[in-house]
Each structure stands twice: as C-alpha cells, then as structure tokens.
Amino acid sequence: MFAEERHRLIGGMLADYGKVTVADLSGRFGITRETVRRDLAQLESTGLLRRVHGGAVATSKASTTEESHTVRTSRHFAEKRRIAQRALDLLPHGPVSAVLDAGTTTELLAEAMVDRIPGQRAAEILAVTHALPIANRLAASPDFQLELVGGRIRGLTSAAIGARAVEQFQAMRPDIAFLGTNGVHYEFGLSTPDVLEAAVKSAIVRCARRVVVLADSSKFGEEAFVRFGTLNEIDALVTDRAPQGALAAALERADVEVLVA
Incomplete structure (x- = not known):
C-alpha cells in the first residue's frame, strides 16, 4: 500500500474515532512501527493530527480545543x-x-x-x-x-x-x-x-x-x-x-x- 493511501485511511480513522495508535496502525497496514511514526509525523506537518504518546489524536482533540x-x-x-x-x-x-x-x-x-x-x-x-x-x-x-x-x-x-x-x-x-x-x-x-x-x-x-x-x-x-x-x-x-x-x-x-x- 502506498503512503498516500495509508494517509487517507488514517485520516478517515481520525474522523471516525478521534485517535489512532501506533500499534493498531502497524498491525492494520502490516508495516513497522517506525514507518507508522513517519506517517504520523508527515500528517502532523499538514495539521491533520497531533502526535501523542503511543499514537495521535485529531487536531480537534487537542487539550486546549473548545467548541462553541x-x-x-x-x-x-x-x-x-x-x-x-x-x-x-x-x-x-x-x-x-x-x-x-x-x-x-x-x-x-x-x-x-x-x-x-x-x-x-x-x-x-x-x-x-x-x-x-x-x-x-x-x-x-x-x-x-x-x-x-x-x-x-x-x-x-x-x-x-x-x-x-x-x-x-x-x-x-x-x-x-x-x-x-x-x-x-x-x-x-x-x-x-x-x-x-x-x-x-x-x-x-x-x-x-x-x-x-x-x-x-x-x-x-x-x-x-x-x-x-x-x-x-x-x-x-x-x-x-x-x-x-x-x-x-x-x-x-x-x-x-x-x-x-
């Protein structure tokens, strides 16, 4: 699976669940945890997510985020x-x-x-x-x-x-x-x-x-x-x-x- 496809799927998971874990993504895509971390780092640079211990959360889940x-x-x-x-x-x-x-x-x-x-x-x-x-x-x-x-x-x-x-x-x-x-x-x-x-x-x-x-x-x-x-x-x-x-x-x-x- 190409990185772009993984990134799209990760985005969908964040939209559905608000967070993802390195362990789950590694098993789901059959890739190393280091590769998952690189994917998450790239997605964080685009503003899609925020990395946390063990995975990442949607930017809307940031600790200081508050809705109207x-x-x-x-x-x-x-x-x-x-x-x-x-x-x-x-x-x-x-x-x-x-x-x-x-x-x-x-x-x-x-x-x-x-x-x-x-x-x-x-x-x-x-x-x-x-x-x-x-x-x-x-x-x-x-x-x-x-x-x-x-x-x-x-x-x-x-x-x-x-x-x-x-x-x-x-x-x-x-x-x-x-x-x-x-x-x-x-x-x-x-x-x-x-x-x-x-x-x-x-x-x-x-x-x-x-x-x-x-x-x-x-x-x-x-x-x-x-x-x-x-x-x-x-x-x-x-x-x-x-x-x-x-x-x-x-x-x-x-x-x-x-x-x-």
Whole structure:
C-alpha cells in the first residue's frame, strides 16, 4: 500500500474515532512501527493530527480545543437530556442549596428544574450559578431563589471566571454541586481546556458537601489541558453508558456512585 493511501485511511480513522495508535496502525497496514511514526509525523506537518504518546489524536482533540456553545449543545443532545433528567433525582427534598456549574448538560438540568419542580418545592431551593445561560433558565421561574456569582464573563461559555468568582465559591458551603467536564480520565481525573474556568470548577468541587459530575460517555478517557478535580473528590457520576475497563475500576476505587440514564 502506498503512503498516500495509508494517509487517507488514517485520516478517515481520525474522523471516525478521534485517535489512532501506533500499534493498531502497524498491525492494520502490516508495516513497522517506525514507518507508522513517519506517517504520523508527515500528517502532523499538514495539521491533520497531533502526535501523542503511543499514537495521535485529531487536531480537534487537542487539550486546549473548545467548541462553541452552539456546537456543544447540539452534540450528544439526547444523551445529555437523559443525564439531566436523571440528575434531577439527586436534588434533595426540603431546603437545599445547589450549585450548577457552567456547561450544556447542567444547562439542561436547569431547564428540567424549571419544567418539573413544582412551585412549593422550588421555593425551598437556592440555586447558585456563575453561568449566564443557566441563570436565564432558572430566572424563567419566579419560585427559585437564585444566587448569581459574578466576575469577568468568558465569551465562549458565558460564565464568570477570575479571582472574584473563585473567592465567592470558596466562601460558600452548598449542599450539592452539579458539574460539567470536558474529560473523565482514570488517571488524570476531571479536566477542562481553560485555566481560569478550571480554577472556578476547582473551587466548586472543594466547597460543596456533595459533588455530582454530569458527563456523557464521549468524555470517557479524554484529557483536556487543566485538571480541576480528581475522581476521589467526586461523589457521583451521571452518564449515559456504564464506564468500562480502567475507568470503571478507578471509579470503583474512588467510591464514586455511577448512575446511568
């Protein structure tokens, strides 16, 4: 097989799976690993991929890559909606304070709260968020108590970031926090592409009595640029498919409750 044909096939695999390994490509094409590495180096020079340990990932999978709110909302929408509906069951009854982190799945949770929680119960909920889209969702109901954490607004996520937001969360002790994440990795933990957004997420993780992560299964095994929490720091993971392999084992060791929607 000519190199050009291999390169085309590698491009197709990256489009389908987001990553390739040197071992798999060597076996698939019947070539040496050194030849595979040369192929990957050539493709990296064209911008098609980024080499990582043991293989390569699509450039869209780079650790600092972050899609727009519109793209993220449409991606895996059905799974995210199911996750949000399931997460609603974790909201305690009675007077409760709940942080909703920035994210498309947590935004769907806010929508579910407005749609499904009756006025009398909603009046007992103090919802805290630093995300403008979530605040707008919750503000549609006159019943919820709403606390908006401020700071500089990051355009890509419409969420407050910076020292002011971090300090406000550090001064709180909410009953429960619902967090979004860009990656759930068995070693690296929870991560996001932006340093300032990670600082806010870390503050939320450390301030809440109970931490619940909402993540569809496309986030499994992913590592974004900045870690904001370890698996040992979370209490529950709500997802659309049961984790497998090393991630499942790591979650069990960390005593994380996994809920499949």
